Amino acid sequence: MPPTTKRSARPHSDHDHANCVTDAIARAEAVCAERGARLTENRRRVLELVWQSHAPVGAYEVLERLRKDGTHAAPPTVYRALEFLMEQGLVHRIESRNAFVGCPQPEQRHAAQYLLCEGCGDAVEIEIGGLARKIVSRAAELGFAVAAQTVEAHGLCSRCQQIGA
Ligand SMILES: [Zn+2]
Ligand SMILES: [Zn+2]
Numbered sequence: 760m761p762p763t764t765k766r767s768a769r770p771h772s773d774h775d776h777a778n779c780v781t782d783a784i785a786r787a788e789a790v791c792a793e794r795g796a797r798l799t800e801n802r803r804r805v806l807e808l809v810w811q812s813h814a815p816v817g818a819y820e821v822l823e824r825l826r827k828d829g830t831h832a833a834p835p836t837v838y839r840a841l842e843f844l845m846e847q848g849l850v851h852r853i854e855s856r857n858a859f860v861g862c863p864q865p866e867q868r869h870a871a872q873y874l875l876c877e878g879c880g881d882a883v884e885i886e887i888g889g890l891a892r893k894i895v896s897r898a899a900e901l902g903f904a905v906a907a908q909t910v911e912a913h914g915l916c917s918r919c920q921q922i923g924a
């Protein structure tokens with residue numbers, strides 16, 4: 760059983776987000792090096808663009824951001840990069856928004872849960888101990904084989920509640 764890890768994703772601008780990005784890229788490099796996966800320049804740039812904030816971004820938005828960089832990128836390039844990042848657990852897909860968000864702790868494979876703010880759009884990844892396993896085992900009792908699970912809670916983060924968003 761993997762140890763319970765502390766989630767470090769902190770939404771909003773009350774923190775130095777540059778640190779989040781630097782940390783995410785460093786973790787990605789370490790994870791890929793350890794697994795022998797190639798974090799190409801393009802994949803790294805896509806990861807950086809996903810990490811531009813804590814709000815999930817769609818593939819099209821990533822493409823737009825790349826083009827703003829002056830990088831000529833075709834949609835399949837972006838999709839393939841996102842696929843690679845998902846396979847490596849460096850980004851997660853937020854199903855309800857058809858968008859992607861960076862994982863703050865990609866070292867261990869995990870099924871996470873998300874708190875999605877409807878005010879600012881931020882996604883906070885949480886991992887409730889044993890929840891993913893419970894879903895799998897309860898499903899198995901019903902003869903159901905879980906291939907993937909998406910647990911998303913929608914609402915307002917503390918700051919958006921304060922500003923009455
Ligand atoms: Zn941040
Ligand atoms: Zn994660």
Ligand SMILES: [Zn+2]
Binds near residue numbers: 881916918
């Ligand atoms: Zn919010």
